[in-house]
Amino acid sequence: MSITRPRGFRATGVAAGIKSTGAHDLALVVNDGPRDTAAAVFTANRVKAAPVLWSQQAVADGRARAVVLNSGGANACTGPDGFADTHRTAEHAAEELGLSSQDVLVCSTGLIGERLPIDALLSGVTTAAGALAAGPDADADAARAIMTTDSVPKTATATTASGVVVGGIAKGAGMLAPQLATMLVVLTTDADVDAATADAVLRAATATTFDRVDSDACMSTNDTVILLASGASGITPGADELAGAVREVAADLARQLVADAEGASHDVHVVVRAATTERAALAVAREIARSNLVKAAVFGNDPNWGRIVAAAGCVPEEVAPFAVEDLSVSVNGVEVCRAGGAHRDRSEVDMTPRETLIEVDLGAGTATGDIWTNDLTHDYVEENSAYSS
Amino acid sequence: MSITRPRGFRATGVAAGIKSTGAHDLALVVNDGPRDTAAAVFTANRVKAAPVLWSQQAVADGRARAVVLNSGGANACTGPDGFADTHRTAEHAAEELGLSSQDVLVCSTGLIGERLPIDALLSGVTTAAGALAAGPDADADAARAIMTTDSVPKTATATTASGVVVGGIAKGAGMLAPQLATMLVVLTTDADVDAATADAVLRAATATTFDRVDSDACMSTNDTVILLASGASGITPGADELAGAVREVAADLARQLVADAEGASHDVHVVVRAATTERAALAVAREIARSNLVKAAVFGNDPNWGRIVAAAGCVPEEVAPFAVEDLSVSVNGVEVCRAGGAHRDRSEVDMTPRETLIEVDLGAGTATGDIWTNDLTHDYVEENSAYSS
Missing domain, CATH: 3.60.70.12 (L-amino peptidase D-ALA esterase/amidase)
Structure with missing residues (x-):
């Protein structure tokens, strides 16, 4: 219907x-x-x-x-x-x-x-x-x-x-x-x-x-x-x-x-909180969602917060003001990064569910923004290389 | 030495x-x-x-x-x-x-x-x-x-x-x-x-x-x-x-x-010509070089100019002024797109060499810019998902 x-x-x-x-x-x-x-x-x-x-x-x-x-x-x-x-x-x-x-x-x-x-x-x-x-x-x-x-x-x-x-x-x-x-x-x-x-x-x-x-x-x-x-x-x-x-x-x-995204094995929800503006939150969320290294790590069930932080750091300061030492990152509810450094052990994160939740707190304001993406998989490469579309 | x-x-x-x-x-x-x-x-x-x-x-x-x-x-x-x-x-x-x-x-x-x-x-x-x-x-x-x-x-x-x-x-x-x-x-x-x-x-x-x-x-x-x-x-x-x-x-x-890029099977040289400024040329070249769909097509030896043109179209007009109907695209020397539409047949393009040359003419000015990238391969996904790095 x-x-x-x-x-x-x-x-x-x-x-x-x-x-x-x-x-x-x-x-x-x-x-x-x-x-x-x-x-x-x-x-x-x-x-x-x-x-x-x-x-x-x-x-x-x-x-x-x-x-x-x-x-x-x-x-x-x-x-x-x-x-x-x-x-x-x-x-x-x-x-x-x-x-x-x-x-x-x-x-x-x-x-x-x-x-x-x-x-x-x-x-x-x-x-x-x-x-x-x-x-x-x-x-x-x-x-x-x-x-x-x-x-x-x-x-x-x-x-x-x-x-x-x-x-x-x-x-x-x-x-x-x-x-x-x-x-x-x-x-x-x-x-x-x-x-x-x-x-x-x-x-x-x-x-x-x-x-x-x-x-x-x-x-x-x-x-x-x-x-x-x-x-x-x-x-x-x-x-x-x-x-x-x-x-x-x-x-x-x-x-x-x-x-149903081509070849995906995880749906990834990137939520950025405590940004100065919604635009800033979305810019950081999008940069993370577009990082092939982040997406490949999710495919490998690896809560690689270093790649997440590195992606956030690529957003120009004038777009999203925040201090690196205020960043925290949670993956599927486990705060693997606090104050810009390692916190809880990455082995605590269960990456097996289809849905992966990446939460980033910028510690800079009160605005929130989120982006949905997928992981980068062998099947994505296959579907987009094996024939013209 | x-x-x-x-x-x-x-x-x-x-x-x-x-x-x-x-x-x-x-x-x-x-x-x-x-x-x-x-x-x-x-x-x-x-x-x-x-x-x-x-x-x-x-x-x-x-x-x-x-x-x-x-x-x-x-x-x-x-x-x-x-x-x-x-x-x-x-x-x-x-x-x-x-x-x-x-x-x-x-x-x-x-x-x-x-x-x-x-x-x-x-x-x-x-x-x-x-x-x-x-x-x-x-x-x-x-x-x-x-x-x-x-x-x-x-x-x-x-x-x-x-x-x-x-x-x-x-x-x-x-x-x-x-x-x-x-x-x-x-x-x-x-x-x-x-x-x-x-x-x-x-x-x-x-x-x-x-x-x-x-x-x-x-x-x-x-x-x-x-x-x-x-x-x-x-x-x-x-x-x-x-x-x-x-x-x-x-x-x-x-x-x-x-x-030597991780898992790459092609080195891709994206050259954008006839841009209004070098900055405009580089912006278009970078957008093409970053398109996972373009990179996966190159891995599949597919001179998919539609994906190249679509990537160029994602650059904001204020960054790179050009008219779609003036675009031409050559892949490995074969002009597969002219005046924004299909030109020579894509079957004429030999994609087997390690180096792939993508040339885009914007028809908007005299500036040139180029970016080197790689294709998106199964090995890239493997190397970036199988272990933390």
């Missing part, structure tokens, strides 16, 4: 033949209203795929009726021809659904630099338009169709006190970095809200969820998170109420992305 | 018992003058090991007579006790050599956060002081004694037109990042120069050699590069002449560090 659990949505996923494997590779999500509120956030990478360029301008008016998503090709670095492919996709979906192409968003994911098999994609859109279904189980195929190296489909839902429902699907298993990951996410809600509210709610949710996932410090060309609101519940929840539910679904999906 | 090839130097390396393996682990280098000119650059990491803190102040007067270097322990994050250990090391070496402790520099490398076995170290200093030798072959043991995960000792020499000789030894095989790597380097010369000249020559040389090596984006707590000048040649070369020879030796050693 995910994006069609809120009232007012239909979805489906089909095998359009974009992937040579014959797997599902095209998803279609339709908002039947009565409202057509939409908001979206996109990758901060300056190299933006054609579907990102299209969807940015299409959603600028705060409205959208449908989203076409494909795996099997990113349609990035494909020039004007690639943009024309995305435009045709939106126009074709609009014709099939009786909409304006400006109300159709497009997302793509897969290898950069290759044109999509546009004929297969367009006939897939036709097939999908005929297969759309509503109801709580209609969305399983959609979640499956956007998978790339994901091992499982990722779905989540939440319900607010006033009865508004939020659902979401996500794909992403690598190239996960703040602002954003290699991720496509569609969130739906039957709340009756305007575009400004939807935009504010979505940005607040992504800032503390998807933007805090940093699997390998690599930011993709295609990242897109879309929120569609149908208004079909007839309920206009308080902004905080809706924000809470959207954040809950986003956090759930973000956590699933980390758990 | 390395640091004792220039006249006026003695050196040795001994097994002091710091390493449990019984391998050589302590080196001593002595400048017999007549001059005692010295300069040094140190890690930019805010977490600085005790020997870095000691040597920074000891070399501040531009003079030094001896360097004690140990492997088997970094003496970092060891607090006041660790600093006292370094101080005792300098004082003991000074006594053995009839010097002031302020003229003795200390370098350490190994695991962070553990105290050194100071008694073994001090008796090793005594042994080393008695084993010092001059001449072109006296330095082999010194180069060997500073090795950690290095597979080979690293040495280099150069001679200038006027007959001045420069020699160097280095250790380092991981945690290689700008400013600087996990590296200890001692350079010697028999040039007759003052401290200001030595400092300028050393900083110019490291800026374009060791600072451009970025094996894994991890900056260590102990990096030190020292230049000692004995004046024993009686020759005062032109500043450019000496700078050229010091740079040549530094570049040679830096290249050896890359070639």
Whole structure:
């Protein structure tokens, strides 16, 4: 149950033949209203795929009726021809659904630099338009169709006190970095809200969820998170109420992305406390989360706090003021470093759980920030070297 | 032949018992003058090991007579006790050599956060002081004694037109990042120069050699590069002449560090051209050199230009202005991306050589910058996860 659990949505996923494997590779999500509120956030990478360029301008008016998503090709670095492919996709979906192409968003994911098999994609859109279904189980195929190296489909839902429902699907298993990951996410809600509210709610949710996932410090060309609101519940929840539910679904999906990151054997939660500002805390957390030496140590079940402290020391003082002699580091609850030096013995740390908690106290202030990452494993190297993706 | 090839130097390396393996682990280098000119650059990491803190102040007067270097322990994050250990090391070496402790520099490398076995170290200093030798072959043991995960000792020499000789030894095989790597380097010369000249020559040389090596984006707590000048040649070369020879030796050693980086199967040279400034070129080169996805692709012999372009796109526009549609990328001489899109087929690229050349043209200006890195391999993961280092 995910994006069609809120009232007012239909979805489906089909095998359009974009992937040579014959797997599902095209998803279609339709908002039947009565409202057509939409908001979206996109990758901060300056190299933006054609579907990102299209969807940015299409959603600028705060409205959208449908989203076409494909795996099997990113349609990035494909020039004007690639943009024309995305435009045709939106126009074709609009014709099939009786909409304006400006109300159709497009997302793509897969290898950069290759044109999509546009004929297969367009006939897939036709097939999908005929297969759309509503109801709580209609969305399983959609979640499956956007998978790339994901091992499982990722779905989540939440319900607010006033009865508004939020659902979401996500794909992403690598190239996960703040602002954003290699991720496509569609969130739906039957709340009756305007575009400004939807935009504010979505940005607040992504800032503390998807933007805090940093699997390998690599930011993709295609990242897109879309929120569609149908208004079909007839309920206009308080902004905080809706924000809470959207954040809950986003956090759930973000956590699933980390758990399914390519080749990972540990999910690593880096929490930095007692920083002067949240920005300082996040900068230190991100530097630790991006250290290959820290990540390899976690893979080796080694609570190597020296590497953690060394990573923290790479953050410029103007970004994160702290004194080395005030640093303490705990790994899975054991304070292995206090006052910048060795404290409890590292052999006390149990590194066997899948989740590793690294807590750093900077002793400099009261702000906190956290980042989720993964360990650096043989399987990560294998998945990212053995074939193009 | 390395640091004792220039006249006026003695050196040795001994097994002091710091390493449990019984391998050589302590080196001593002595400048017999007549001059005692010295300069040094140190890690930019805010977490600085005790020997870095000691040597920074000891070399501040531009003079030094001896360097004690140990492997088997970094003496970092060891607090006041660790600093006292370094101080005792300098004082003991000074006594053995009839010097002031302020003229003795200390370098350490190994695991962070553990105290050194100071008694073994001090008796090793005594042994080393008695084993010092001059001449072109006296330095082999010194180069060997500073090795950690290095597979080979690293040495280099150069001679200038006027007959001045420069020699160097280095250790380092991981945690290689700008400013600087996990590296200890001692350079010697028999040039007759003052401290200001030595400092300028050393900083110019490291800026374009060791600072451009970025094996894994991890900056260590102990990096030190020292230049000692004995004046024993009686020759005062032109500043450019000496700078050229010091740079040549530094570049040679830096290249050896890359070639011996932990677990690497490719040395990757990232050259960014047609940037608005050198800083912009270096920022783009560093982002590409630090991308785990690019590095894993190189390991897989995959000229995946999409990952290269995506990495370039992560550099903020204010740091490196360029337009995506002006980007071109060549891998090993084959222009796989032109005008931001696919150009020659990636199958034309021969990725089998150890050295991989990635050239990016930003089409934005005339400045160039380059970074050396390595690929991301199973052996890198193994060496950095299987044991603490």
